[in-house]
Amino acid sequence: MSSLRMLLRSLAVASLSAALLAPAQVARAEPTPAELTKQIEKSSTELERIVESYNKLNEDIKANKATAATLEARIGPLQEQAERSRAEVGVLAATAYKTGGMRTAAALLDPGGQATLPERLGTLDQLTRQRQRTLSSFTADQQRLIDQKTRLDATLAREAAQAKQLKSAKTRIEGDLADLYEMRRRAYGRATEAPGNAGSAGKPPAVSGDAGKAVRYAYGAVGKPYGYAQDGPGSYDCSGLTLAAWRAAGKSLPHSAARQWNATTRISRSQLQPGDLVFYSGLGHVALYVGNGQIIDAPSAGRNVSKRGMNIMSIAGYGRV
Numbered sequence: 352m353s354s355l356r357m358l359l360r361s362l363a364v365a366s367l368s369a370a371l372l373a374p375a376q377v378a379r380a381e382p383t384p385a386e387l388t389k390q391i392e393k394s395s396t397e398l399e400r401i402v403e404s405y406n407k408l409n410e411d412i413k414a415n416k417a418t419a420a421t422l423e424a425r426i427g428p429l430q431e432q433a434e435r436s437r438a439e440v441g442v443l444a445a446t447a448y449k450t451g452g453m454r455t456a457a458a459l460l461d462p463g464g465q466a467t468l469p470e471r472l473g474t475l476d477q478l479t480r481q482r483q484r485t486l487s488s489f490t491a492d493q494q495r496l497i498d499q500k501t502r503l504d505a506t507l508a509r510e511a512a513q514a515k516q517l518k519s520a521k522t523r524i525e526g527d528l529a530d531l532y533e534m535r536r537r538a539y540g541r542a543t544e545a546p547g548n549a550g551s552a553g554k555p556p557a558v559s560g561d562a563g564k565a566v567r568y569a570y571g572a573v574g575k576p577y578g579y580a581q582d583g584p585g586s587y588d589c590s591g592l593t594l595a596a597w598r599a600a601g602k603s604l605p606h607s608a609a610r611q612w613n614a615t616t617r618i619s620r621s622q623l624q625p626g627d628l629v630f631y632s633g634l635g636h637v638a639l640y641v642g643n644g645q646i647i648d649a650p651s652a653g654r655n656v657s658k659r660g661m662n663i664m665s666i667a668g669y670g671r672v
Contacts, residue, residue, distance in 0.1 A: 384538050384539075387534055387537055387538035388538055390534055391531065391534050391535060391538060391653075394527070394530070394531050394534065395531065395650075395651035395652060395653075395654075396635070396636075396651070396664070397527075398524065398527050398528070398531060398651065398652060399588075399589065399635050399636055399651055400633060400635035401520065401523065401524055401527065402524060402579045402580065402588055403588075403589070403590060403607060403608045403609065403634070403635050403636070404520065405517065405520045405521065405524060405579070405580060406580060406588070406590055406591075406606050406607040406608075407607040407609050407610060408513055408516060408517050408520065409517065409580065409606065409607075410605045410606060410607045410610050411513055412510055412513050412514060412517065415506050415509055415510040415513070416510065418506050419503060419506045419507055419510065422499055422502055422503040422506065423503060425499055426496065426499050426500060426503065429492065429495055429496045429499060430496060432492045433489070433492040433493050433496050437489060524579060528579070528652050531652050531653060532652070532653060535653045542653060543576060543577075543653045543654075544576070544653065544654050544655045546574060546575070546576065546655065547573060547574025547575075547655045547656075547657070548573075548574050549570060549571050549572070549573045549574050551573060551574060551658075552570050552573040552574075552647065552657075552658040553570075553658070554570075555567045555570040555641070556625055556641065556642050556643075558624075558625045558626065558642075561597075561600035561601065561602060561626070561672075562600070562624065562625055562626025562627075562672075563625075563626070564599050564600035564601075565596040565597045565599060565600045565602075565626045565639065565672075566596070566625045566626055566639070566641050566642075567599075568595065568596040568599040568600075569592065569596045569639045569641065569647040569656075570641070570647065570658075572587060572592060572595070572596070572647070572649075572656045573647060573655075573656050573657060573658055574655050574656060574657075575587065575655060575656050576654075576655050576656075577649050577650065577651060577652050577653065577654055577655065577656070578591075579652065580606075582594050582595045582598075582606055583595040587649040587656060588649050589608060589636050589637050589638065589648055589649045589650075590604075590605075590606055590607055590608045590610075590611055590637050591606055591649065592639065592647070592648065592649045592656060593611060593628055593637050593638070593639050594606050594611075596639050597626075597672050600626075602672050604672065608630060608634045608635065608636060608637040609634040611628060611630075611637055611670065612630050612634050612637075612667075612668070612670060614670075614672075615628055615670025615671055615672055616670060616671045617668060617669070617670065618669045618670065618671050619669065620666075620669060622669070622671075623640050623669055624640070624642075624671075625640060625641050625642040626639070626640070626672065627639075627640045627669055627670065627671050627672075628640065628669065628670040628671075628672065629646055629661055629666060629669055630666070630667045630668050630669065630670060631663070631664050631665065631666055631667055632664060632665035632666070632667050633667070634667060636648070636664070638661070638663075640661065640669075641658065644660055644661055644662075645658055645659065645660060645661060646658070646659065646660075646661045646663075648663075650663075
């Protein structure tokens with residue numbers, strides 16, 4: 352019995368040792384569809400903010416390119432003017448070297464001359480002032496040229512830095528999109544919603560004027576897929592859809608929710624009319640109001656343009672184009 356007891360004790364110690372030395376195994380249950388849906392909503396909201404930051408950066412680069420083009424157009428004539436001023440100053444310098452200022456003055460004041468002394472003094476004063484204006488003009492032209500070149504260099508440097516940020520943001524977005532699509536596939540069996548039908552939104556309300564054109568365009572976009580940085584006609588992100596809707600009405604909006612906020616007039620909720628824009632918390636999302644508490648928007652990656660209730664998340668404010 353004693354030998355058996357010792358054997359059992361040895362086996363117990365061995366088993367305990369094996370358990371202590373074995374790598375820890377953590378049991379991980381697959382997330383439920385409900386848990387995946389929650390993760391998808393959270394990831395979609397974060398990604399939409401990143402996409403809108405990307406869009407804003409794109410708009411900033413466009414603005415800087417336009418500024419650079421304007422500056423470059425100004426620099427050409429300024430360089431020509433500065434060269435003319437430099438040539439005039441060169442002539443003055445050469446003349447002064449050859450004749451000497453005192454000899455010119457002496458000739459003007461020579462009693463043997465035909466002009467009276469006041470006339471000769473007036474001529475000398477006029478020449479002096481003309482020479483001073485030439486020198487001042489040259490200095491001013493040179494300074495304007497230097498200022499414009501400095502502004503252009505700063506704009507081009509800012510544009511280059513933004514282009515680098517844009518490339519980095521694009522890489523991040525594409526990585527996040529891949530993760531989001533995989534989560535959607537696991538939760539719903541496919542990465543993106545099946546293409547929808549514009550008719551599913553119903554008939555557009557009777558709205559007159561430019562707002563009516565924007566609303567009808569948005570109704571026509573229902574069912575089309577989300578596409579980051581896209582403004583149609585095949586796919587849209589949120590600010591791309593509102594941009595395209597109002598573009599159809601002949602109005603220009605930037606491709607950025609934050610910039611659209613700045614480009615529209617603030618109104619209250621009670622003043623909302625079809626065609627107005629609804630902005631959401633953090634200005635990471637924007638939608639087109641179509642009446643009766645409904646919006647049409649490009650929700651998020653993997654989803655299609657849809658018509659739904661406006662209270663989808665915290666609202667930051669409202670804008671009229």
